[in-house]
Amino acid sequence: MLYSRYFIPTIKETPSDAEVISHQLMLRAGMIRKLASGIYNYLPLGLRSIRKFESIVREEMNKADAIEMLMPSVQPAELWQESGRWAFYGKELLRFKDRKDAEFCMGPTHEEVITDMVRREIKSYRQMPLNFYQIQTKFRDEIRPRFGLMRGREFIMKDAYSFDVDSSAADLSYEKMFNAYMRIFERCGLNFRAVEADTGSIGGSSSHEFMVLADSGEDAIVSCDACRYAANVEKAESSLFTAVCGTVAEPLQKVSTPEMKTIAEVAAFLNVTADKTIKTLVYASDAGDLVMALLRGDHELNELKLKNYLGWDEIQMASEEQILACTGSPVGFLGPIGLKQDVPVIADRVIQGMTNVVLGANEKDQHYINANRGRDFEVSGFVDIRAVEAGDACPRCQSGKLEMWRGIEVGHVFKLGTKYSKALNATYLDANGREQVIFMGCYGIGIGRTVAAAIEQNHDENGIIFPVPIAPFHCSVVAVNTKDAGVMAAAEEIYFCLEKLGVEVLFDDRDERPGVKFKDNDLIGIPLRIVVGSKGLAEGKVELKIRSTGEVLPLLLDDVATTVKQLIDAALAHKL
RNA sequence: CGGUGAGUAGCGCAGCCUGGUAGCGCACCUGCCUUGGGAGCAGGGGGUCGCUGGUUCGAUUCCAGUCUCACCGACCA
Incomplete structure (x- = not known):
C-alpha cells in the first residue's frame, strides 16, 4: 500500500473530549472518527485492525466447531415479548415502529433470534450439539457511552450460541468456547485473566468474563497469587468467616x-x-x-x-x-x-x-x-455480602492471597441453561421420543473493544505499539528523501519484495520531511519500520527499527525483505 | 434520568465579566527554500460565534428557552 494513495488522517494534538489513551490514540492515528455519541466511523486503518482481529476470532471459532451465520440487526418486538425481555430490558433497547406501526428494536444481542431459528429447525437430539456464531453490529442505547470504542452504543460483536441436549453436554460446549477464548486473547498477545462473573441481564447459571488488565479498566477483578482462582469483585467470594472479638458476653x-x-x-x-x-x-x-x-x-x-x-x-x-x-x-x-x-x-x-x-x-x-x-x-x-479486598485469603486454596486489578471486559461466556429455550419453547425429541428442552450457552467478544484494549495495553509516548497479529500493517518502508531517485528506487524495491513475500507493508512515499513520517509511523503503531536514507544507501545499508523495543538494526539491502519476513512469521507463530 | 462543565474556522483555544460587527496556534492552498524526528520565509482561502426567542440603535458578549457534546453515578461486549 502506498501511503500517499491511502487515507490515514493523523492528528497532532490530542482531541479534548478523549479521556482514555486508546480513544485518544485511535482518533490521532486516524483509525476512527465520531459520528454521534457512541457511534463511530471506522476509517481504513482502524478497519484493518478490526478485520485482523475478526479473522483470528473466526479461525478459533471454526476450530472449536462453531458455525458462522449472520442475523439481522433489526428484530421484531414479538420475539422479545415472548422471552419476557421486551419489558425487562429497559431503555437500553432502542425501539421503533415501521410504517405499519409494527414494533421493532435494534438488536443488542441475539438470544431470541437464534433460539427462534433453532426451534423451527432443530427437532431431534441427533442434530446437536450445535454452535452458531456471527460477527455483527449491535446497538445498545447506553445511558453513558464513553471512551471511544470501549463503550459505544453501536459496536461490533462476535456472539455465539450453543445448543445441547442436556446440562453436561452444554458444559462441554461451554468449555470448548472457554478454551477458544483463551487462545484468541493469547494470540493477540494480551495480558488478560478469565474471571468468574455475575450473569447480569443476560441471565443463566454461571459465567466467566475475559478481562484485559489495564488501569483504565472499568471493572475491578481479583486473582489468587497461588491458584487459578480469579473473579470479578462483584462476584468474588469472601473467605473470611472467623471472629475476632472476645468470647465472654459482657452486659449490654x-x-x-x-x-x-x-x-x-x-x-x-x-x-x-x-x-x-x-x-x-x-x-x-x-x-x-x-x-x-x-x-x-x-x-x-x-x-x-x-x-x-x-x-x-x-x-x-x-x-x-x-x-x-x-x-x-x-x-x-x-x-x-x-x-x-x-x-x-x-x-x-x-x-x-x-x-x-x-x-x-x-x-x-x-x-x-x-x-x-x-x-x-x-x-x-x-x-456473604462483603466486598473482598486485596490481601484477602483466597476462597479456593486458602494458602494464596488475592491481588486486585483493573480490567477491560473483552469477552463473556454464559451457561444459559434453559432460560431462553423454555421461554421460546425450543425443544427436541430425545432417543426415547420424549420432548426435552434444549440447553443453551452464549458467548460474546467485543471486537472493537478488544482492539481498543490492546492499544490501552500497548502504547508509549509516541503512540500505538500494535501486537503483530492485529497490526493494520506488519511493516512500513520510509523513504527519507523522496527527491533522491536512488533512495526512492531502493525503497520501492524493498516494498515490492516484501509484498511478494506476503508481508503487509505500508510504503511511506509521501513528499514530507523525515520527522513528519517518523512521527506518523510511530503514532499508527506499525511493528516494524525500514528506513531508507541516502547515507546508509551509500554503504548498501538500510535500517530496521522495531517499534516495541526501539531497537535499530542496520541491514544490508539484500537481506531486508527476508529478515522482515522471518520476524513477522515468528511473531505470528509465537502466539499460536 | 440526576449532578457538573462546554458549544466561536477542520483541530486546539482566546475574546464575553465591562455590547460596537471576531482573533491566535496547528491544519489547508500558492510560491520559494528545506530533507534522519511534527522546519523556515512570503502570500492566501475559510466562521449566519450550536439553535430559537427576548432586551437594545446595535448581541459572539446580557436574559430566557432549547439542542448537542463531554465528565461523575446505575448497565454492559
Missing part, C-alpha cells in the same frame, strides 16, 4: 457518642478497633422494600451480592425518610436493636462469631457496647 450498655457518625469516629471515640464494631446499612428495592445489612465495621458491602441474595431487580441505599421510619434514628447511629419496623436483617457471615460488639442504638448520638447476637438482637440470615 448504651453509651453517649455525640456527633460520632462514622465507624472510624466511633471506634476512635470508644477506643476500640474498627473490627470490633458493626456497620449497619439500610437498602431499598425500587418497590420500596427495605432490608438491613450488617457488616464488620472495617468491611465494605458488595451491593450486587446483597441484591442477588434478595432476588431484587434494583437496589439502592434507603432514603433518609425510609431509614427514619424503619429505625427511628438518623444515619450514623443505626443498629439492629429496637427497630420500629419489621425488616429482614442480613448479616455478613463474619458477624456470626462476633461478641461484645459496638453498634448504633437507633437514637441520635447513642451507641451500644457489648452487644451480642442472640441475646440483644437477631438476624434473619448469614450471607
Whole structure:
C-alpha cells in the first residue's frame, strides 16, 4: 500500500473530549472518527485492525466447531415479548415502529433470534450439539457511552450460541468456547485473566468474563497469587468467616457518642478497633422494600451480592425518610436493636462469631457496647455480602492471597441453561421420543473493544505499539528523501519484495520531511519500520527499527525483505 | 434520568465579566527554500460565534428557552 494513495488522517494534538489513551490514540492515528455519541466511523486503518482481529476470532471459532451465520440487526418486538425481555430490558433497547406501526428494536444481542431459528429447525437430539456464531453490529442505547470504542452504543460483536441436549453436554460446549477464548486473547498477545462473573441481564447459571488488565479498566477483578482462582469483585467470594472479638458476653450498655457518625469516629471515640464494631446499612428495592445489612465495621458491602441474595431487580441505599421510619434514628447511629419496623436483617457471615460488639442504638448520638447476637438482637440470615479486598485469603486454596486489578471486559461466556429455550419453547425429541428442552450457552467478544484494549495495553509516548497479529500493517518502508531517485528506487524495491513475500507493508512515499513520517509511523503503531536514507544507501545499508523495543538494526539491502519476513512469521507463530 | 462543565474556522483555544460587527496556534492552498524526528520565509482561502426567542440603535458578549457534546453515578461486549 502506498501511503500517499491511502487515507490515514493523523492528528497532532490530542482531541479534548478523549479521556482514555486508546480513544485518544485511535482518533490521532486516524483509525476512527465520531459520528454521534457512541457511534463511530471506522476509517481504513482502524478497519484493518478490526478485520485482523475478526479473522483470528473466526479461525478459533471454526476450530472449536462453531458455525458462522449472520442475523439481522433489526428484530421484531414479538420475539422479545415472548422471552419476557421486551419489558425487562429497559431503555437500553432502542425501539421503533415501521410504517405499519409494527414494533421493532435494534438488536443488542441475539438470544431470541437464534433460539427462534433453532426451534423451527432443530427437532431431534441427533442434530446437536450445535454452535452458531456471527460477527455483527449491535446497538445498545447506553445511558453513558464513553471512551471511544470501549463503550459505544453501536459496536461490533462476535456472539455465539450453543445448543445441547442436556446440562453436561452444554458444559462441554461451554468449555470448548472457554478454551477458544483463551487462545484468541493469547494470540493477540494480551495480558488478560478469565474471571468468574455475575450473569447480569443476560441471565443463566454461571459465567466467566475475559478481562484485559489495564488501569483504565472499568471493572475491578481479583486473582489468587497461588491458584487459578480469579473473579470479578462483584462476584468474588469472601473467605473470611472467623471472629475476632472476645468470647465472654459482657452486659449490654448504651453509651453517649455525640456527633460520632462514622465507624472510624466511633471506634476512635470508644477506643476500640474498627473490627470490633458493626456497620449497619439500610437498602431499598425500587418497590420500596427495605432490608438491613450488617457488616464488620472495617468491611465494605458488595451491593450486587446483597441484591442477588434478595432476588431484587434494583437496589439502592434507603432514603433518609425510609431509614427514619424503619429505625427511628438518623444515619450514623443505626443498629439492629429496637427497630420500629419489621425488616429482614442480613448479616455478613463474619458477624456470626462476633461478641461484645459496638453498634448504633437507633437514637441520635447513642451507641451500644457489648452487644451480642442472640441475646440483644437477631438476624434473619448469614450471607456473604462483603466486598473482598486485596490481601484477602483466597476462597479456593486458602494458602494464596488475592491481588486486585483493573480490567477491560473483552469477552463473556454464559451457561444459559434453559432460560431462553423454555421461554421460546425450543425443544427436541430425545432417543426415547420424549420432548426435552434444549440447553443453551452464549458467548460474546467485543471486537472493537478488544482492539481498543490492546492499544490501552500497548502504547508509549509516541503512540500505538500494535501486537503483530492485529497490526493494520506488519511493516512500513520510509523513504527519507523522496527527491533522491536512488533512495526512492531502493525503497520501492524493498516494498515490492516484501509484498511478494506476503508481508503487509505500508510504503511511506509521501513528499514530507523525515520527522513528519517518523512521527506518523510511530503514532499508527506499525511493528516494524525500514528506513531508507541516502547515507546508509551509500554503504548498501538500510535500517530496521522495531517499534516495541526501539531497537535499530542496520541491514544490508539484500537481506531486508527476508529478515522482515522471518520476524513477522515468528511473531505470528509465537502466539499460536 | 440526576449532578457538573462546554458549544466561536477542520483541530486546539482566546475574546464575553465591562455590547460596537471576531482573533491566535496547528491544519489547508500558492510560491520559494528545506530533507534522519511534527522546519523556515512570503502570500492566501475559510466562521449566519450550536439553535430559537427576548432586551437594545446595535448581541459572539446580557436574559430566557432549547439542542448537542463531554465528565461523575446505575448497565454492559
